[in-house]
Amino acid sequence: MIEIKKLxxxxxxxxxxxxxxxxxxxxxxxxxxxxxxxxxxxxxRCINGLEPFQKGDVTVDGVSVADxxxxxxxxxxKIGMVFQRFELYPHMTALQNITLxxxxxxxxxxxxxxxxxxxxxxxxxxxxxxxxxxANLSGGQQQRVAIARALAMEPDYxxxxxxxxxxxxxxxxxxxxxxxxxAKGGMTxxxxxxxxxxxxxxxxxxxxxxxxxxxxxxxxxxxxxxxxTDRAKEFLAQILD
Amino acid sequence: MFDAVGRNFGFLMxxxxxxxxxxxxxxxxxxxxxxxxxxxxxxxxxWIYYPVTAYVNFLRNIPLILVIFWFYFVMPILVGxxxxxxxxxxxxxxxxxATYFGEIFRAGYQTISKDLVNASYATGMTYWKTARYITIPxxxxxxxxxLITQSIVTFxxxxxxFVIGLRELVRRTSIVDNLEVRSxxxxxxxxxxxxxxxxxxxxISHYFEEKGRKASxx
Ligand SMILES: Nc1ncnc2c1ncn2[C@@H]1O[C@H](COP(=O)(O)OP(=O)(O)O)[C@@H](O)[C@H]1O
Ligand SMILES: [Mg+2]
Numbered sequence: 001m002i003e004i005k006k007l008x009x010x011x012x013x014x015x016x017x018x019x020x021x022x023x024x025x026x027x028x029x030x031x032x033x034x035x036x037x038x039x040x041x042x043x044x045r046c047i048n049g050l051e052p053f054q055k056g057d058v059t060v061d062g063v064s065v066a067d068x069x070x071x072x073x074x075x076x077x078k079i080g081m082v083f084q085r086f087e088l089y090p091h092m093t094a095l096q097n098i099t100l101x102x103x104x105x106x107x108x109x110x111x112x113x114x115x116x117x118x119x120x121x122x123x124x125x126x127x128x129x130x131x132x133x134x135a136n137l138s139g140g141q142q143q144r145v146a147i148a149r150a151l152a153m154e155p156d157y158x159x160x161x162x163x164x165x166x167x168x169x170x171x172x173x174x175x176x177x178x179x180x181x182x183a184k185g186g187m188t189x190x191x192x193x194x195x196x197x198x199x200x201x202x203x204x205x206x207x208x209x210x211x212x213x214x215x216x217x218x219x220x221x222x223x224x225x226x227x228x229t230d231r232a233k234e235f236l237a238q239i240l241d
Numbered sequence: 242m243f244d245a246v247g248r249n250f251g252f253l254m255x256x257x258x259x260x261x262x263x264x265x266x267x268x269x270x271x272x273x274x275x276x277x278x279x280x281x282x283x284x285x286x287x288w289i290y291y292p293v294t295a296y297v298n299f300l301r302n303i304p305l306i307l308v309i310f311w312f313y314f315v316m317p318i319l320v321g322x323x324x325x326x327x328x329x330x331x332x333x334x335x336x337x338x339a340t341y342f343g344e345i346f347r348a349g350y351q352t353i354s355k356d357l358v359n360a361s362y363a364t365g366m367t368y369w370k371t372a373r374y375i376t377i378p379x380x381x382x383x384x385x386x387x388l389i390t391q392s393i394v395t396f397x398x399x400x401x402x403f404v405i406g407l408r409e410l411v412r413r414t415s416i417v418d419n420l421e422v423r424s425x426x427x428x429x430x431x432x433x434x435x436x437x438x439x440x441x442x443x444x445i446s447h448y449f450e451e452k453g454r455k456a457s458x459x
Contacts (some may be wrong), residue, residue, distance in 0.1 A: 039371075044402075048363060050359050050363065073365050073366070073367050075363035076362060076363055076364070076365045076366070077364070079363070080363070081359075081360070081361070083356050083360060085354075085356065086358075087354070087356050087357045087359070087360035088360075089357070089360075089361075089374075089375055090379065091378050091379055091382055098261075099362075100364070100366075100374060101364035101366055103363055104366065104370050104374065105365040105366060105370070121368065122381060127347070146360075149360075149364065150364065151365070152364075153365060154363050205415035
């Protein structure tokens with residue numbers, strides 16, 4: 001369970017996150033949407049301690065991210081993260097991208113790590129790309145390798161930060177299919193995305209953020225058919241264009 | 242006309258061997274230390290950033306020959322016993338060249354996006370593991386042409402160690418010249434040796450540049 005309690009963060013004088021509260025139960029999929037600059041990426045980075053915050057707390061299975069005694073490296077092992085621009089290691093093949101952390105962090109043998117990596121490549125639908133460098137993969141393939149890389153650590157949670165917004169339309173589906181599969185398989189997921197089809201299919205809850213606050217929350221139907229704030233209405237009208 | 246060279250060829254080549262050895266240690270140490278210096282120059286911790294920045298700015302603004310001299314004559318006072326020219330030269334070169342390699346690595350690290358590093362941290366990799374497997378290898382590959390260029394400069398600079406009596410190629414050339422009195426021939430030969438080695442070096446640099454561009458892996 002991830003609990004976000006009255007989280008506040010500033011970049012200098014600028015407040016990026018304002019009193020963010022949220023509880024993500026095991027097995028849930030939570031979708032976060034909102035206009036650019038509303039603090040979605042910053043929120044994800046606060047959850048796994050990549051970004052410090054000034055007030056409030058985040059706990060992951062009861063372990064506090066704000067507590068200076070917490071081993072953040074250990075905590076991050078159980079939260080996989082996928083980025084908008086894939087962020088694959090350019091000097092490593094797909095297989096090496098996936099096996100690095102299991103071998104160096106978990107101390108798995110090369111054999112075990114590679115076996116796991118090949119299973120994951122199979123699962124994301126590109127078993128034949130193991131020895132290809134990221135530069136020679138399409139965007140959709142790169143993002144699927146990135147998902148496999150995160151899954152290789154056998155995380156309990158997965159966070160996605162606009163995983164399809166840098167993709168050409170024809171590749172969006174191949175990535176969403178992998179994510180839907182994961183969500184249905186019981187993974188606990190926190191997804192920043194504007195893909196409303198994805199939200200409809202798997203989201204247990206949708207959060208709408210604006211200016212660092214969660215201004216609306218609810219089910220897909222509640223939010224989509226019945227947005228309460230003008231900002232949410234505007235936003236929905238925009239993304240449906 | 243190259244008979245003075247011929248008569249002393251073995252002795253001179255022995256000097257080239259010393260030059261190679263000094264270059265090898267200076268480059269290995271300078272590049273390894275440079276990797277760390279480059280990281281320190283991007284550190285957000287003031288107690289790391291400021292001392293290292295002071296060290297880099299200090300050494301980059303004094304001539305190498307003074308560093309070699311100073312180290313050779315001051316170290317014995319500090320450690321209480323004299324040091325041989327070779328280890329003294331090796332240490333001087335490492336601390337001097339590391340500032341140059343450090344700036345090359347720093348530029349290399351700055352080409353790496355913050356989220357790429359975050360991607361590594363997000364899998365549980367520590368700062369040092371990320372440095373070792375991600376940032377340093379990427380910076381190394383992206384900066385390879387500059388690193389080779391600086392290595393060629395370092396190779397030439399090792400001739401300055403003759404001032405503390407190290408019997409490398411230039412020193413040995415001057416020793417032979419004192420006996421043979423054939424300056425033009427002897428120093429011409431030494432120059433030719435440097436030229437050949439450096440030309441080979443730049444060819445290697447060019448090759449890697451082309452290869453990197455073609456593969457577009459990085
Ligand atoms: N490192 C930073 N320093 C200063 N401001 C930042 C930094 N990162 C993000 N911001 C600002 O914080 C706000 C929220 O950014 P972000 O979390 O990336 O929003 P979103 O992901 O919703 O588009 C933006 O106004 C952005 O300019
Ligand atoms: Mg964002």
